[in-house]
Amino acid sequence: MKKKILPVLLSLGIAGTLVIPYAGYAASTTDKIDQQLSQLKKKKSEMLQKANDAQNQITKVHSEKDQTTKDMKTLLDQVNAASKKLTELNNQIDQVSDTLEQSGKQLDEAEARVETRDQMLKSRLRLMYMNGFVSYMDVLMSATSFSDFLNRLEALQSIVNQDKEILVSNKKDRDTVEQKKVETEQQLEKVKILYTQADAVRDDLQVKEKEKEVKIASLSKQEKVLEDISEESERQVTQLAKQEAELQEKKRAASKAKSPFTYSGGKLGYPLAVQAPITSDFVNRINPVTGKSENHKGIDLGAPKGTEIRAAENGTVIYASWMNGYGNYIILNHGNGLWTAYGHIMNDGIYVKVGDTVKRGQKIAGVGSTGQSTGNHLHFEVRINEVPTDPKPYLR
Missing domain, CATH: 2.70.70.10 (Glucose Permease (Domain IIA))
Structure with a gap:
């Protein structure tokens, strides 16, 4: 009986020596895979953090770009308003120029009328100088009859009224034309000043618009770089996930799960x-x-x-x-x-x-x-x- 038991024990001992190393090998393999999985998780976490940081920066750049675009729209609206104002000013200048031209014609006509009246007055003065001065009373007293007296009186009144009208008209023409000329010139000068100011505003807005365009271009470039970083991070995270899946499969195979x-x-x-x-x-x-x-x-x-x-x-x-x-x-x-x-x-x-x-x-x-x-x-x-x-x- 003892002889039969001994071979059995020896067999069990040999089997035990075979099973124990295999179990130790399986455990060693699983531990190694767990270490690799831990390292992969750490790398994946780092890559994910990098991707998230890039995404946060992209979000910030998007926000800045959107704000800059809104600022640009505001500037463009201001430029359009300034352009509209310039158009209105140009129309005013054209109107004032037309007014000045009309005033010039009116001035020339008034001066011609004044010149004509002056010539009439000068002619009378020359006639009086050459023939001697005769007073209105002398003319009336020289009448030969009452009817002649009335005729002379009427003629003198007509001359006096004509002289008054000439003087009043001359003064009115001169004053009106001069006043209109001064007012028109002042208005033109004012419009020129406004035009210069609006022109300066437009130039300033164009400079700002250019600055915004440069900023948007810079932000777009920065956005592209960050998107490339983000895409590369995504690719690396996916690769690490693949490696992790492969290690998990090896772990299951090693543990016979x-x-x-x-x-x-x-x-x-x-x-x-x-x-x-x-x-x-x-x-x-x-x-x-x-x-x-x-x-x-x-x-x-x-x-x-x-x-x-x-x-x-x-x-x-x-x-x-x-x-x-x-x-x-x-x-x-x-x-x-x-x-x-x-x-x-x-x-x-x-x-x-x-x-x-x-x-x-x-x-x-x-x-x-x-x-x-x-x-x-x-x-x-x-x-x-x-x-x-x-x-x-x-x-x-």
């Missing part, structure tokens, strides 16, 4: 609790927020805030945080190179964390409008080996 991946082709589950219209397709489009042309990497499904977002297939969470233009964002790994992504999730609306195993149809988030979004909707992506592809053929 059951794989959560069952997808082998066919349709995916619908990513929302309700059917929703496609508000933006998998096409090249103009970004409604930035106004720039872009390749839309997924489809947008319009749905109310808080609508359940569901996992399209069994898998694991490899990303669950903020991602630049996506806002709050989840990436699920379904194995065989298939990923699905869910963007613009509402704040506090991510219900899973990295490393979680999810089931097809499981609630993972709530619809929102975070990131570059103009309204509540789900941005849904399907990626094959990280390359975005049209999600529609994969959905029921």
